[in-house]
Amino acid sequence: MPFSKARKEGLDGEICEEIIGIEGTADEEPEEQCQKQKHKMKLPQKIKMKNIIKPRKNLKSEDAVIPEKLLEVDLDTTGIADSRDEPEVECVKQKIRTKLSEKIKIPDFKRRQKNLKSPETPSVELDFNGNLEQNRLAEAQQQLVEAEERLYSSKEVDRAEDEEDKLNLDCEIFVLRMRLAIHDSFSENNQETLKSALTSILKEEEQDKRWAEVAIDQRPRWRPTRCRYIHDTLLQVIVKERMKNADEQGNKADNLSSSLKEEVCRMGKQVQKDLLKVVRNLRECYPPDFDICRTYAQLYHQAFSTKLQELIRFEISFEECLYILSWIVEYYPKDVLKHKELEEHINSSSLGPLLPEEDLRRLEEQYFSYKENEITKWLSTAFEKEVNKWSHSIEPELMDGYYFSNLAVDVLPLVDGTVKEVNALLSCKGKAWSLLDQLDSFLLSYKTSLEKLIKKNQENIPKVLSANLVNIYQFRDYVLKPEHPLSEDTRTACLSTLADLRNICHKYFLSCIHTDLKPLYRKLWTQVWFAGHCEVVEELVKALENNSDNFKQLKSDCREELLADLHVAVMVEYVRRMMKRKLKLKDKEQQEAAAEFICHDSNRICSVFAKMGSREEWLCQILPKLSEILKLQDPGSLQLEIVTLARDYPDISEQHVLALLNLKTNLSSSDVRRIKGCLSENRDTLDTESSTSFFSKVLIKRKINFIP
Secondary structure, X not given: OOOOOOOOEOOOOOEOOOOOOOOOOOOOOHHHHHHHHHOOOOOOOEEEOOOOOOOOOOOOOHHHOXXXXXXXXXXXXXXXXXXXXXXXXHHHHHHHOOOHHHOOOOOOHHHHHOOOOOOOOOOOOOOHHHHHHOOOHHHHHHHHHHHHHHHHHOOOOOOOHHHHHHHHHHHHHHHHHHHHHHHOOOOHHHHHHHHHHHHHXXXXXXXXXXXHOOOHHXXXXXXXXXXXXXHHHHHHHHHHHHHHOHHHOOOOOOOOOOHHHHHHHHHHHHHHHHHHHHHHHHHHHOOHHHOHHHHHHHHHHHHHHHHHHHHOOOOOOHHHHHHHHHHHHHHHHHHHOOOOOOOOOOOHHHHOOOXXXXXXXXHHXXXXXXXXXXXXXXXXXXXXXXXXXXHXXXXXXXXXXXXXXXXXXHHHXXXXXXXXXXXXXXXXXXXXXXXXXXXXXXXXXXXXXXXXXXXXXXXXXXXXXXXXHHHHHHHHHHXXXXXXXXXXXXXXXXXXXXXXXXXXXXXXXXXXHHHHHHHHHOOOOOHHHHHOHHHHHHHHHHHHHHHHHHHOOOOHHHHHHHHHHHHHHHHHHHHHHHOOOOOOEOOHHHHHHHHHHHHHHHHHHHHHHHHXXXXXXXXXXXXXXXXXXXXXXXXXXXHHHHHHHHHHOOOOOHHHHHHHHHOEOOOOHHHHHHHHHHHHHHHHHOOOOOOOOOHHHOOOOOOOOOOO
């Protein structure tokens, strides 16, 4: 039975290697025909067809570039064995060598695809080679199976070896054409041919399974053909090559600072571009059994991962480290895999991490260490710049009428932005917030430098402190915000240091005022005050008004807190003077007069502070409550008022109560004991968290025992 003619010809029309064939013809000598019956053709181990898909010079499609090495067909790989050799075969070859073009024709496959988008439907039934010519691989495969069935259905042990050799070669040619169709998967003109090839692969799987139940020596020597394995292996090679040639596929990576970043960018773009082609085009070609979207996603994921591991094997810069981490955490999972067309068909969570944990940790440590040092440098540089302004008596700038410093404004956005950036890139969520631990040491240095500044007694200190109060409050607001999850120890330490910084500034401003007020404090609750209290309190109010100008160049929230501290300090000093017992109220008339004076003083003091901008209205209730204790004469009512006072101000002590009762010299010792006992009994039932602390600030230097 004669062999079919075949030819290996590339896109440029070049004739490839010759294949030795044997065929009897009518005009041959009988001796030669006899030799052919004795000696069969020996097929070479490999048929190399390097020029079959030589790239077209003017083809614009990126998918036309296919490496030649993929088309080298190994007969062992496809499962097709050699014919048996005999000693006389060499002499026969000298007489019967013919060109491939005269015996076996392999169509000009790649050239035809330019004008042929799908296998043609023949008007007449085609033979095996005709179906190959028309890219009808499924039909060609079916013809091979039928020929195989006919050949091996015979019970005769000895089969015509030339027919077996021919079927073996046809099977090899079919596998080659199938490989070409698979390899050209990404070509838009190859879709129908690909469908036909995939159909044939499934049929070949069935045939392989059928022959697997037959004894090895009874099977065709080309079984199993392992077409599904060839397909899966070829996909790996295709993906690897497309990723390798990503820079030739039109993936632009402009304006990147290093070749490594450009390569990562091109590969990432190639992954998305090819997966979109899989979803848009290849998905419809493949039967569901192949699960082709998942398969390609895994292959591209692995190829991308392998290349990234190669790139980070050597030392890389911080910028390159950051770029790779950005691809791992942001661009690849969120932009590439979560593309609206891919998300429905690709389960990105099943792909696993893009880098092994060890490699990822190494990148993260390099990145974290750099950012940690960066924050330290920012804080140090900014603070040195601020201190340099102090030492050179550079006046802070005025903004909206108050003195202002840029320290917090310059530092906090940088630190906060860095912490959020690091938190977004690190796999260990929360580690980034440990960067804020540096704030504690920074604020301690701030405190030390501010204390040194005050000791120098420079002329510009009030302006500098006014500006730094703004910084202190901005740092405090940042630390207090719940969205900044500092560790509890760091938050507590920072708030404590910030409170110290605030108090340093407040103490400086208020010390001057208290120096002016001290002579007036000494007149309170003396005979001078009792005889002409209006003059004493008016002097106090006037002194407060005169000092209000010191607060004008403070930012409003800073001024409000400073006024609150001054308001508290004045009221504390008033009550302290009251409890020093320099004035004794002997009878009801004196006690009621003193109560009236207290209410008057409270109104005047609170009015001036309200005018200055204080919002501490709760302080206006203290003196009126104390006046009620002075005014009451009934022990039972007095007892109830004391318990009420302790409820409103849980920090009031027994010594404070005794100091108040000592002002009332007409109160008996037994009445005082009952009041103390009642207060002790009700202490446990009082709400100790209901009010702002006040009496704890009123210091009583020596222990008081009631003196009737």
